[in-house]
Amino acid sequence: xxxxxxxxxxxxxxxxxxxxxxxxxxxxxxxxxxxxxxxxxxxxxxxxxxxxxxxxxxxxxxxxxxxxxxxxxxxxxxxxxxxxxxxxxxxxxxxxxxxxxxxxxxxxxxxxxxxxxxxxxxxxxxxxxxxxxxxxxxxxxxxxxxxxxxxxxxxxxxxxxxxxxxxxxxxxxxxxxxxxxxxxxxxxxxxxxxxxxxxxxxxxxxxxxxxxxxxxxxxxxxxxxxxxxxxxxxxxxxxxxxxxxxxxxxxxxxxxxxxxxxxxxxxxxxxxxxxxxxxxxxxxxxxxxxxxxxxxxxxxxxxxxxxxxxxxxxxxxxxxxxxxxxxxxxxxxxxxxxxxxxxxxxxxxxxxxxxxxxxxxxxxxxxxxxxxxxxxxxxxxxx
Amino acid sequence: xxxxxxxxxxxxxxxxxxxxxxxxxxxxxxxxxxxxxxxxxxxxxxxxxxxxxxxxxxxxxxxxxxxxxxxxxxxxx
Numbered sequence: 001x002x003x004x005x006x007x008x009x010x011x012x013x014x015x016x017x018x019x020x021x022x023x024x025x026x027x028x029x030x031x032x033x034x035x036x037x038x039x040x041x042x043x044x045x046x047x048x049x050x051x052x053x054x055x056x057x058x059x060x061x062x063x064x065x066x067x068x069x070x071x072x073x074x075x076x077x078x079x080x081x082x083x084x085x086x087x088x089x090x091x092x093x094x095x096x097x098x099x100x101x102x103x104x105x106x107x108x109x110x111x112x113x114x115x116x117x118x119x120x121x122x123x124x125x126x127x128x129x130x131x132x133x134x135x136x137x138x139x140x141x142x143x144x145x146x147x148x149x150x151x152x153x154x155x156x157x158x159x160x161x162x163x164x165x166x167x168x169x170x171x172x173x174x175x176x177x178x179x180x181x182x183x184x185x186x187x188x189x190x191x192x193x194x195x196x197x198x199x200x201x202x203x204x205x206x207x208x209x210x211x212x213x214x215x216x217x218x219x220x221x222x223x224x225x226x227x228x229x230x231x232x233x234x235x236x237x238x239x240x241x242x243x244x245x246x247x248x249x250x251x252x253x254x255x256x257x258x259x260x261x262x263x264x265x266x267x268x269x270x271x272x273x274x275x276x277x278x279x280x281x282x283x284x285x286x287x288x289x290x291x292x293x294x295x296x297x298x299x300x301x302x303x304x305x306x307x308x309x310x311x312x313x314x315x316x317x318x319x320x321x322x323x324x325x326x327x328x329x330x331x332x333x334x335x336x337x338x339x340x341x342x343x344x345x346x347x348x349x350x351x352x353x354x355x356x357x358x359x360x361x362x363x364x365x366x367x368x369x370x371x372x373x374x375x376x377x378x379x380x381x382x383x
Numbered sequence: 384x385x386x387x388x389x390x391x392x393x394x395x396x397x398x399x400x401x402x403x404x405x406x407x408x409x410x411x412x413x414x415x416x417x418x419x420x421x422x423x424x425x426x427x428x429x430x431x432x433x434x435x436x437x438x439x440x441x442x443x444x445x446x447x448x449x450x451x452x453x454x455x456x457x458x459x460x
Contacts, residue, residue, distance in 0.1 A: 003429055006438055091422065146422050152408065203421055236444075259427050
């Protein structure tokens with residue numbers, strides 16, 4: 001497919017990797033965090049980690065929407081379905097995230113909850129139109145990419161005066177999470193991870209633009225390179241980061257110019273600010289309470305806010321004790337550092353949220369990365 | 384994008400699969416544009432010139448390598 005295949009050229013990827021190898025300084029190490037789960041997936045799937053020199057390490061970040069969703073939020077959605085007879089609509093990845101009492105949305109569905117997987121927020125709105133006698137709640141999760149579609153359905157529901165539709169809003173913000181990783185006091189609990197630079201998100205940046213990272217790069221003196229999700233994009237971004245580190249620069253560079261501008265998608269931004277406002281604090285799985293890191297529905301659209309309509313109060317719930325998702329989401333531990341990785345916790349039966357989505361660090365390593373730990377037996381080598 | 388529909392909808396062709404999506408979040412898109420689709424909504428457009436430029440940059444990097452390798456060969460000879 002055009003604009004995809006050209007960016008997956010293995011030959012070219014190897015040459016770019018050679019270039020990186022020739023430019024890294026042997027006497028230092030480089031740790032770069034890819035914030036976004038889309039990049040985590042690409043790095044595992046295309047074997048990018050193996051292409052890089054030994055002193056360049058990629059640290060997985062918390063930019064996987066379902067991975068950072070705290071148990072207490074899923075419990076609210078399950079409660080709506082099982083106790084309030086609400087039709088709960090949500091994205092597919094959210095269905096299998098472990099919640100309290102051994103439940104998940106998909107297990108709650110098996111118990112009779114009317115929980116429906118939708119491809120788009122617009123599908124949830126359509127279900128509300130088709131079921132005027134039932135309350136329909138869209139359980140909305142994700143970063144700045146999924147927020148504009150949610151804003152759109154709230155605006156449309158308001159225009160139609162739809163009385164049986166509301167949104168349980170769990171939308172979170174990328175720049176505040178990156179900042180939190182660098183300066184949070186809780187980081188001490190897990191130890192700090194030295195990060196020399198960030199690969200900035202692809203789709204999030206299409207919406208918010210490259211400008212929001214400028215203050216961040218300046219203040220924390222860390223380079224940021226915004227990259228597309230294809231393997232050549234990622235390898236090129238690593239090369240650009242290595243160069244910035246070698247030259248002592250900390251700028252925002254944009255590798256993904258084919259889709260990202262400095263200003264971003266202003267249509268989407270103005271719609272989002274019309275419908276949403278900042279929450280003073282929001283709990284992230286793995287990061288804890290992060291100030292001003294999430295959105296809530298503005299009072300003007302209060303009729304479509306499920307938290308108000310059903311008088312919901314959020315109760316934090318601790319993660320499974322054996323699960324290392326917290327440290328993994330901060331980049332302090334690797335999936336293989338977790339005792340239950342690949343044994344008790346697998347994509348078929350996830351204990352922690354990082355094992356749920358294909359963008360999660362654990363699921364990505366389980367599906368692709370773990371095979372690099374197995375020695376390759378070569379027939380020709382023995383000849 | 385292969386077809387415009389009413390109510391800010393359009394049909395995209397994704398490697399042979401056709402799907403109706405929303406174009407409410409992007410302004411001024413036309414048939415034959417390449418759009419980036421996220422959860423059923425076009426969130427941005429591909430700039431063909433910038434895509435060419437990025438590909439050319441990869442090519443240059445590769446060419447630089449070839450030159451380096453040639454230079455390296457001469458040194459070692």
